[in-house]
Amino acid sequence: MATKSLKARQDSLAITNKQLEILNGGIFADGELPYFKDKIATIGQYPLRPKKLEILQINVGYMCNQVCEHCHVDAGPDRKEIMTRETMSQCLDIIRNTGAHTLDLTGGAPEMNPDFRWFVEEAAKAGITDFIVRSNLTIIRANKKYYDLPEFFKKHNVHVISSMPHYTRGKTDKQRGDGVFDKSIKALQELNAVGYGMPDSDLRLDLVYNPSGAYLPGDQMALERDFKKALDEDFNIQFHNLFAITNLPIARFLDYLIASENYEDYMYALVEAYNPAAVENVMCTNTISISWDGWIYDCDFNQMLDLKVASKVKHIKDYNEDLLNNRNIIISQHCYGCTAGAGSSCQGTVA
């Protein structure tokens, strides 16, 4: 289990160009597998274009209390990139005027940003009604100052989407670190206690499942059924939906794939599972991603590869939604991760 980010380890993969070199080279450069752009060109989807903007996803910083092996953000306690209140204020201007209906806060652990609560309160005042916070769960138990997060989420009717790699301790801790499973269970029970995730509750609690290794997620509904049964029977925990998310070959997951000699097989599996029906609804067609320092990206993955939007508007200081919506989405071979099988997005499957 890693304890430091690639960046802190000064690993060559911390350099985004190095990752892009790998994604564009090797089995793709020598023609063994087709480039993503050629694949989607066959169904008339190249260049990939945005549809109506629905979700603003704001990454409020890469700092996290965990160092998960698969993390595409390369997040961790040693990451100091945190959104300032000034940048948040610029985001609030956008929130007041956007056509998007959903604000999706992510990180790192978004709750670790010292201005996180202020931002949520201000965004609520700005009229956001559909609020998502992507919580890693353990943060709720990490320190006393976070113990009241379930109440805070409830007060603002935040939709909580939490990572939970498996309903068994072994698999969870292997991916996310020792003790993560027990803390996550405790956090889920606390969320349940204030009403989150209960069958008829409006307080939405969804879980995110992503594989702990070099394989694709299975059927989302079957996994949801297994998670619900196990968490209910073993811990009396309730939640609403399970989102099965495919790991994209970026940052620490890419590092893992290469180190474990699974990279080629994994890319083969992604390309083999390519589903043209999933291309239609990939999340970059209805979402934009904003980084801690205000740059704009087609998705959180492109953010981590530092692939800024192909638009005159690249930073929130110049934000113009109409201009931004008239852009081509930047793609590379990591995009196969969102079109494999039933597709994958921050809201789970798409096809």
Next chain:
Amino acid sequence: MANPYYDAADLRKFGKITEWSEEIGTKFFEYYGKVFEEGALSAREKSLIALAVAHVVKCPYCIDAYTKDGLEKGITKEEMMEAVHAGAAIESGATLVHGVQMMNKYNKLSM
């Protein structure tokens, strides 16, 4: 020297068998896909049966495929190993039950 009989990368080429006999190859893969769909048995249960059989028929490709399939379906390593034991128990039982034949023959031939 690399083993010339089994190459893990050949599993990816399995679908190519249809190229030399399209109709029955295609029918086989249709049947195969149908078998593993959710039915009276769940896809999860069928995956474990497939894993056990893969071991009994000692097919390295099938073992790779159904270990991965099990992981995708959230099957734990303990469940996988129990499935392998179930296959192994039937296989060893199948050997041992012939011991009765040996006993019959022994008794028939002995005074």
